[in-house]
Amino acid sequence: MNGAPSNAIAIDVKGLTKTFGGREVVHDLSMQVKRGSIYGFLGPNGSGKTTTIRMLCGLLTPDSGEGTCLGYDIRRDAEKIKLKVGYMTQRFSLYQDLSVRENLEFVARLYGVPNARTAARDMIKRLGLSGREEQLAGELSGGWKQRLALGACTLPNPELLLLDEPTAGVDPKARRDFWNEIHALAADGLTVLVSTHYMDEAERCHEIAYIAYGHLLAHGTVEQVIAHSALTTFTVTGDDLQHLGEKLQGQPGVDMVAPFGTSLHVSGRDKAALEATIAPWRDRDGLKWQVSAPSLEDVFIELMNRSKDNFQ
Ligand SMILES: Nc1ncnc2c1ncn2[C@@H]1O[C@H](COP(=O)(O)OP(=O)(O)O)[C@@H](O)[C@H]1O
Numbered sequence: 329m330n331g332a333p334s335n336a337i338a339i340d341v342k343g344l345t346k347t348f349g350g351r352e353v354v355h356d357l358s359m360q361v362k363r364g365s366i367y368g369f370l371g372p373n374g375s376g377k378t379t380t381i382r383m384l385c386g387l388l389t390p391d392s393g394e395g396t397c398l399g400y401d402i403r404r405d406a407e408k409i410k411l412k413v414g415y416m417t418q419r420f421s422l423y424q425d426l427s428v429r430e431n432l433e434f435v436a437r438l439y440g441v442p443n444a445r446t447a448a449r450d451m452i453k454r455l456g457l458s459g460r461e462e463q464l465a466g467e468l469s470g471g472w473k474q475r476l477a478l479g480a481c482t483l484p485n486p487e488l489l490l491l492d493e494p495t496a497g498v499d500p501k502a503r504r505d506f507w508n509e510i511h512a513l514a515a516d517g518l519t520v521l522v523s524t525h526y527m528d529e530a531e532r533c534h535e536i537a538y539i540a541y542g543h544l545l546a547h548g549t550v551e552q553v554i555a556h557s558a559l560t561t562f563t564v565t566g567d568d569l570q571h572l573g574e575k576l577q578g579q580p581g582v583d584m585v586a587p588f589g590t591s592l593h594v595s596g597r598d599k600a601a602l603e604a605t606i607a608p609w610r611d612r613d614g615l616k617w618q619v620s621a622p623s624l625e626d627v628f629i630e631l632m633n634r635s636k637d638n639f640q
């Protein structure tokens with residue numbers, strides 16, 4: 329294992345803080361990621377997800393805080409960590425003027441993968457890119473570019489994969505294929521950190537963390553994050569939900585009102601206050617109220633609203 333202790337934890341960091349130009353963009357962040365797990369980062373734009381990902385793998389030095397990645401110290405052993413990490417940035421870093429095959433062979437040689445040509449050929453097969461070997465990367469569709477980028481960063485056989493919003497702007501079928509591939513890689517022991525804005529993708533992670541304004545506000549399995557939110561949610565269906573939503577917004581106990589298709593979600597952390605507020609509406613003709621488990625999106629929206637008040 330090249331001197332790295334083989335333990336069950338891939339990432340273990342405490343108190344990471346980062347300031348840019350006098351502004352703290354990551355605040356006292358601690359987290360642990362198990363080896364072989366898929367760990368999702370969620371949160372609004374500008375919250376510090378990318379900054380956190382870069383600190384976790386030693387690409388960026390924290391102002392304070394400490395920890396290990398793959399058993400190596402994130403401050404002292406950044407070079408060693410880099411060799412074992414595949415990093416897919418927000419803008420897929422492919423050579424647009426090189427073909428699919430050339431991109432993969434280049435990466436293989438860069439990382440000293442033995443038998444670069446064969447390794448590239450095997451990856452082309454694995455990615456389902458056979459027949460497109462000689463196509464220029466720049467001419468591929470978004471979904472194929474993404475697959476190629478994933479192939480390029482897994483080719484050197486990393487132990488940790490960092491995927492920064494890998495599926496932004498990719499169609500649903502390609503997203504699904506991509507996630508199947510991620511799960512296959514994790515099942516082979518690869519640890520995956522992924523940032524995303526998509527709720528369905530969050531639900532495909534083993535664990536998730538929600539970051540807003542540099543603060544890690546929630547983490548755990550999807551079930552744990554939902555349970556921990558202590559949010560009571562009512563789903564209302566019926567007539568003139570727009571009007572109902574406007575009436576309820578900002579009332580005591582109502583932390584959040586959000587339309588979901590043909591229904592309205594009304595949520596709050598103070599169940600008694602929420603019930604008191606909605607009481608006059610619950611028997612209205614044309615409205616049907618149901619207590620429901622909050623969705624992950626309900627939880628995130630509520631966390632974001634709350635953190636706006638606290639941190640902005
Ligand atoms: N190298 C940098 N120099 C100055 N500010 C930065 C730098 N990198 C990120 N930031 C700022 O830090 C904040 C967090 O950015 P980022 O980590 O990219 O958030 P996210 O990935 O959640 O959108 C943003 O306000 C961004 O403008």
Ligand SMILES: [Mg+2]
Pocket residue numbers: 377378379418492
């Ligand atoms: Mg980002």
